[in-house]
Amino acid sequence: MIERDLGPDRARAVAKGMVMYHRRSGGQSQHSAMLDLGVSEDRIQRALTNARQNLREGLSIEDLARAACLSPRQFTRLFRSQTGTTPAKAVEALRIEAAKLMLEQSRLPIEAVAQESGFANRERMRQAFIRVHGEVPRAIRNESGTLAVL
Secondary structure (H helix, E strand, O other): OHHHHHOHHHHHHHHHHHOOOOOOOOOOOOOOHHHHHOOOOHHHHHHHHHHHHOOOOOOOHHHHHHHHOOOHHHHHHHHHHHHOOOHHHHHHHHHHHHHHHHHHHOOOOHHHHHHHOOOOOHHHHHHHHHHHHOOOHHHHHHHHOOOOOO
16 A cells, blocks of 8 residues: 555655564664565465575576566566565565574574575585675574574
């Protein structure tokens, strides 16, 4: 309703303001990769929701396009026009967000976090964290206060 009455930018701002997290300590980020993408197209939103629910899977362009009921070429064009980024970068952002939450809120070993969030291995997750956050996953876990697994 807000988007229809006031536009997509205002709707996104309201959605970001309404995001609340349960039991988050002060140093932990409070943002959503899905909100950052600012998608208004239902088919692209459906593909992103499917990706978030299936992060452990490979999530190829074909998989995402199938979830959006589009051809891979149409999907890629529509995705970029809606989000300003590529499907691969969006999936990586969803994986990083999921991994970061697991690091902050669980005692899972870092290898298990990488696997659960869909990274091929611990090193790929480490490289993605350095690129996006400028820190390695262990530093993020230490900052969150989550006890490390022995």
